[in-house]
Amino acid sequence: xxxxxxxxxxxxxGPGLTVAGVVILQxxxxxxxxxxxxxxxxxxxxSGIAITIAFAGGLYLGRPGTSFSAVVNPPIAFLAATIxxxxxxxxxxxxxxxxxxxxxxxLAGVAPFLVIGAALSWPIHLLKARRENAERIQx
Numbered sequence: 001x002x003x004x005x006x007x008x009x010x011x012x013x014g015p016g017l018t019v020a021g022v023v024i025l026q027x028x029x030x031x032x033x034x035x036x037x038x039x040x041x042x043x044x045x046x047s048g049i050a051i052t053i054a055f056a057g058g059l060y061l062g063r064p065g066t067s068f069s070a071v072v073n074p075p076i077a078f079l080a081a082t083i084x085x086x087x088x089x090x091x092x093x094x095x096x097x098x099x100x101x102x103x104x105x106x107l108a109g110v111a112p113f114l115v116i117g118a119a120l121s122w123p124i125h126l127l128k129a130r131r132e133n134a135e136r137i138q139x
Contacts, residue, residue, distance in 0.1 A: 016063040022070050023077070025061070026054040030074065031081040038085045043106040048113030051078055055117035059124055064132050067125040075114055082106045 017025060033050035034043055051074050058070025086102050087094050 017058075017061050017066065018063060019066050019069045022058045022062045022066050023073050026058050026070070026073050027077040027081065029054050029057070030077045031084065034078075034081045035085045035089050038089050042109060043082065043085075044109040047078075047106075048110040051110060051113045052117045055121045059121060059128075064128075067128045071118070071121040071125045074117060078110065078114070079103075 030047065030050050034047045037043055037046045054074045054077065055071065058073065059067055062070050082103055083099065086099055086106075090102065
């Protein structure tokens with residue numbers, strides 16, 4: 001007899017965010033936090049926490065069927081946000097060697113958060129997909 005965990009009501013009315021909404025939400029969250037952090041130091045723990053929140057927020061706020069996008073997008077959004085923030089706020093310009101070095105350094109700072117976020121999000125996605133398939137078969 002397992003009791004199901006009940007989450008509070010979603011803050012958005014309706015069925016939730018579409019795939020495009022989840023992708024944009026995650027990208028903007030990561031970009032804003034990363035630009036703020038890059039302004040003062042290098043990318044690190046604050047951006048990592050934003051990535052973890054992006055994983056969870058995408059799974060929580062998305063419609064049924066959007067969990068795959070919510071799990072796959074944060075690393076891609078991190079890459080795009082890192083390149084944008086390095087070229088604009090970082091002041092390094094668009095030099096290939098400098099971008100490569102800064103990209104590896106940024107990835108090293110948030111790698112544990114990417115791994116933890118993915119390790120926790122993929123099982124949730126698989127459970128949601130299994131539940132949605134079971135509901136579809138019953139109906």
